[in-house]
Amino acid sequence: MTDLIESPDASEPIKNPGLQEHQERPQDVDPKAASRTERQISGMFGLATLLMLGFCVAYVTIDKDQTFLGWSAMNFTLGATLGGALLLMGVGIIQWAKKLMGDHEIIEMRHPVASTTEDREAVLKDLNQGIKESAIGRRPLIRNSLLGAMGALGLPAVILLGDLGPLPHGQRNTVWKKGMRVVNDVSGTPIKPSDLEVGALVNAEPAIMYETDEHGEHVLHGKELLQAKSKAAVIVVRMRPEDVTPSKGRENWGIDGILCYSKICTHVGCPISLYEQQTHHVLCPCHQSTFDLADNGKVIFGPAHRALPQLPLAVDSEGYLIAVSDFPHIVGPSYPELARDQKKLDKKS
Known part of the structure; x- marks a missing residue:
């Protein structure tokens, strides 16, 4: 990255302002806040798992002709449980990334051609560093609850196979x-x-x-x-x-x-x-x-x-x-x- 950036009319260079000073998050300085956030995220994943199980139960138990507030009770329940599960998983992953994963600003050099061997090695190093900073190894509660929710995500797909028609x-x-x-x-x-x-x-x-x-x-x-x-x-x-x-x-x-x-x-x-x-x-x-x-x-x-x-x-x-x-x-x-x-x-x- 150069120290100077050309202005739109290329008449005067503008000095590179650089990066702003890094600001610590509450979870970075307070272990209790980090633990509380971890429990909240794991709760979202756990609730998503229960909602997907509820999807399967509703599909089997609710009569197709039953109504709720003028709507199909089955369609309403299936949409609410599956949609809620996906929403909770998405929100949980976003919260994990924003509040617990690594939060350090980085600068990436631009280049017009293929990267050099050294740059490729550096990228792999950064990827490994990112995996390390994601704390997936240090936060088994989040990791295991997410894996459980992702595994339960396959249950609605199996249940819906029944809609493919009779054998x-x-x-x-x-x-x-x-x-x-x-x-x-x-x-x-x-x-x-x-x-x-x-x-x-x-x-x-x-x-x-x-x-x-x-x-x-x-x-x-x-x-x-x-x-x-x-x-x-x-x-x-x-x-x-x-x-x-x-x-x-x-x-x-x-x-x-x-x-x-x-x-x-x-x-x-x-x-x-x-x-x-x-x-x-x-x-x-x-x-x-x-x-x-x-x-x-x-x-x-x-x-x-x-x-x-x-x-x-x-x-x-x-x-x-x-x-x-x-x-x-x-x-x-x-x-x-x-x-x-x-x-x-x-x-x-």
């Missing part, structure tokens, strides 16, 4: 059943074979998504509707009947070249509908798994290992497409227990 083996059934109409997933209108031209692909879903009870309320609504819709989504395609090569037992699963398959890729569950009319191939946009719809949804490329589940179709008395049954094969991404679950499903059918 895969719970996805074996959908709302499709015998006689249920296939409807357009945008308009909700039933589909007739005459509505589909050769080469067409329609995104569809079961008619139950639009059915209402005697009070005019939807049979499915809210979260149940979204879950059912995501698992039961299908694609309906039409090709020339002579291009279809059904496997044994699937000869009557289509109607004059009209076939219906699950819209959920069997790799990791992405929605698919990128259709090549000439080859009858459908492509998953996530990882490029490719399925041959003319050949029972067989995988011909990509990481998927299972064919697309096919939904058997028929026509009702009014000429609309209907499902013959639910999917005979499990819908959704692959997982280790799939083979076992599929065998159980095959035995039931």
Whole structure:
């Protein structure tokens, strides 16, 4: 650092004022004040740990439909406990740094190029000195309470894994059943074979998504509707009947070249509908798994290992497409227990 600093107009140099005289903090001169501050900071970390445990308890015990002052009681409690824990940890760390860690002013020389070996060694020395001045070794109460709070921080993350949804083996059934109409997933209108031209692909879903009870309320609504819709989504395609090569037992699963398959890729569950009319191939946009719809949804490329589940179709008395049954094969991404679950499903059918 030079002794003189140039003024903005570079006409006169300004003398370097230097550093102000160092002022001691109360914790630097009074051991009782330092101990009191240490206990306060450790109390913050300890309370943060209790709040994170409270987060886990609230998640398990509070009913999701319970309210508090017009708000969701669960959301309010989870936000208050986790937010309070993070706030206390942050405030405690700031107080530790301001009142107990080293408080000596330093000057760092600027340089336009890479530091010399001596400077690098000096930096490492300063880092080690900083670690020493942080007093983390001399203040085990703060250190241990902070480590405990940081360890407890992982508990809410583990608890929240429950919000990722049910385990895969719970996805074996959908709302499709015998006689249920296939409807357009945008308009909700039933589909007739005459509505589909050769080469067409329609995104569809079961008619139950639009059915209402005697009070005019939807049979499915809210979260149940979204879950059912995501698992039961299908694609309906039409090709020339002579291009279809059904496997044994699937000869009557289509109607004059009209076939219906699950819209959920069997790799990791992405929605698919990128259709090549000439080859009858459908492509998953996530990882490029490719399925041959003319050949029972067989995988011909990509990481998927299972064919697309096919939904058997028929026509009702009014000429609309209907499902013959639910999917005979499990819908959704692959997982280790799939083979076992599929065998159980095959035995039931």
